[in-house]
Amino acid sequence: MNIDKQDQPRQPLLPNTAASRLGILGGGQLGRMFAHAAQAMGYQVAVLEPEAACPAAQVAEHHVQLAYDDEQGLALLSRLAPRVTTEFENVPADSLKLLATGGFVAPAAACVSIAQDRLAEKHFFTRCGLHTGVYPAPHWGIASEEDLKSVNDDLLPGILKTTRMGYDGKGQVRVRNREELHTAYALMQGHCVLEKMLPLAYEVSVLVARGVDGEAVVYPIAENVHRDGILFTTLAPSPNVSPEVARQAQKAALDIIAELGYVGVLCIEFFVLTDGSIVVNEMAPRPHNSGHYTMDACDTSQFEQQVRALAQLPLGSVRQHSAAAMLNILGDVWFDGERQREPAWDRILAIPGAHLHLYGKAEARRARKMGHVTFVASSMELARANLRSACVILGIATPESA
Template identity: 45%
Template sequence: MTMPLPAGSTIGIIGGGQLARMLALAAARLGFKTAVLEPQENCPAAQVANVHIQTAYDDKEGLEKLSQLSDVITYEFENIDVSALEKLSSDIDVYPSAQALRISQDRLVEKTFLQKSGLNTAPYRDIDNAQTLESALQEFGERGILKTRRFGYDGKGQIRFSGKPDDMLPAEAIEAFEGAPAILEGFVEFTCEISVIASRGQDGNVSCFEPAENIHKNGILFSSTVPSSVSEATKQNAIDEATRLIQALDYVGTLGLEFFVMPDGSLIANEFAPRVHNSGHWTEAACSVSQFEQHIRCCIGWPLAKQHRHSDCVMENLLGHDIEKLVTLAGDPNIVLHNYGKAEAREGRKMGHFTQLATRK
C-alpha cells in the first residue's frame, strides 16, 4: 500500500485515443496532470493532456521519457508489449500490472484464467493447424468461431463456422490466419450480452458499476443500456464474478468484463479488457462518478468512490460520419455528448458517443 500521490503529480498514459482522452479529462478534474505516449500527431488525448510524447508504443526512449515525466503509468489499450511494460514496472508503478496485461492478450491464457478463477466460459480448443481445427470443429458440431489468440479487437481476426456448405475449409482458415496461434470457441446460444465495469483500488477494495446490456453491430459496440433486462440475481451474479476476477488478477485499476447471458440466466464470461471500456462510457453521464475517475483514483492511490447511478440511460457510439449528428443531438434535453476530437471521420471509426438519459418530468 503506497501513499496517495500528491495533487499535481503526473499520470503517464500509453496510448492517445479517446480512452486516454477521457482519462486525462478525469485526471484534470482531480488536479492531476497527464503525459501521453502516442505516435499519432494531434491524437485525441494529446489535445487535453499536459505532455505528448510522440513515439511508437514500444519505443524505448519514448517509454523512458514517459517514465521520467510520470509518477505512475497506465495504458488505454491492451496491445502493448508486455516485456516493455515489465521493464517500466521496475522503475515506476504501473497499473494494471504487466501480469494482467499478459493474461488479457492471449485468448487461450485468458479463458484458462477465467475458468481457474471460477467463471464459466464458452468451450474452446487450442488450434495449431488444420488437423486440430478439424477435430475441434467435429467436437463442436462443425460450428464455432476461430479467433486469433492475440491482437484481435472489434471483431477483427475472426472466422465463423456455421456448419453450412459455404463455411471455409479448415485448411483455408489456417492459411488465412497466416500461422497465427488461434483458438476455436464453441457457439453460445445466448439471450443477450452484458458487461460489468469493475475497479479495484490500491487498498484492495472493489467497486463495480451495475451491468450494462450491450448490442454489437459488425463486431463493434453499438449501444449499452442501463438498467439491463436481466434479473436482479443475474446482475448480482455478474458483479460477483467480476469481483472474483479482479481479485484473482490482483488487479489495480478499472477493467471491463463481458458476459453472454444464457436463457436460464446463467453467465458465460466472454473476455475482459484491462482498461476502461467502451461499454462503461454511460457512467460519465448517468453516475456520480465515471469509470474514468475510478481508474484515475486507482492509479493515484485514492479510495474508490462508491458511485450511485442517478438516471436510466442508453449510450450509443457515433461511428464515422455519424458524428455529424452531434449538433442535432445537442438539441435533445436529455442527451449528454462526447466528441473525441478526431479530425477525420473514417467509416467505422469511433468518433464520439452520446448517452440518452431517461426523460424526466
C-alpha cells in the same frame, strides 16, 4: 493464483503538487477522457503515443511522440510521471514491465498479458470458474494441423478467432462445419482458438475497479448491442438481466479481479444464454466503450475511477443516479451516400438529457469511432426513446433491441 504483487497499503499521489503527473501509454479517445478526468482532479498528464495529432495528445500537458517500445520514450515518460497506466491492451507488456522498474504501473504487465491472448484468457477464466461457477464457452486452441484434426465435433458450429490482436469483430469468423473451419484457419494462419457458438440472449458488461489495497467496487450491469462487431448501444442498468444473473455476474467479476491482483478499471463481458445461464466472454484491462455511460449517469465515472486507482486514492461511489442509453457514434454518420457533411449536433443536443462526447479525430471514416452520446433520464423507457430520436436525426437504423 494471485499473479500480481500482494495487496499493499495505499501511498497516495496527491493532486495539485509539483509531482502530480500521471502517465498513459496510448493516445486514443480513452486516453483523452482519462486526461480530462485527471486534469479535473488536479493532475497533469503525459502521453506516450507515436501519432502526432492523436486525441489524448490534444489535451495532455506532455506528449512523448515515440513508439510504445522505444526505450528512450519509456524513460522520458517514467521521468515525467511516477504513475503510469495504459488505455488499450495491445501495448507491449515488456514496456509495462520496464516502466514498473522505475515507478508504479497499473494494471500490471502480467494482467495485460492475459488479456492480450484469447487462449490464455480462457484458461484463466476456466481456473476462476472452479470457484466462481462461471466458465467461458467450450473452446479449443489451434496452432497446428494436428490441433485442427483434434477439434471435437461438439464445437461446431463455432467462431474461429485469432488469439492476439482481435477487436471490434476483427480476427474472427463463423464456421459451420469442418470444411469452413479448415478454410478459415488456412486464411488466418498462426495461433487461433475455436469457440462453440451458444444460444445467446444478450451480452452484458460488468465494470469493476480495484485499488492497490484490495478495495474493490462494481458498477451496475450494462447491456450491449453490437452491429458488425462494433458496439452500437449500451443500456444501463440492463433492462433484461434478472437480479440473480446480475448478482452472479458481479460476484464473478469481483472474484476475477481479486484473482488477478489487478489495480485499476477492468471491464468483463458476459453472455447471457437463452436458458438464463451466463458464460464469461472476455475482459479489457482498461476503461471500456460500454462504460462511457458512467461519465453522465454515475457518481464516479470509469475514468475518474482509473485516476483514483492509479494515484492510490480511495475509490469513488459507483451509484448510478439516472437511467442511461449510450449511442456509439461512428464515422458513417458524416456521410450521406458519398457526400460528406457535418451531423446535426444542434438537433441532437436539443433532445432532453443528451450528452455529446466527440473525440477530436480530424478525419471521419466509416466504422471509425468518432464519439458517443449518452441519454440520461428518469427511466430507461425515456432514455431509449431519446436514443431512438437521435438515430432518426443521424440517419442510423435502429433495431428493436435499442
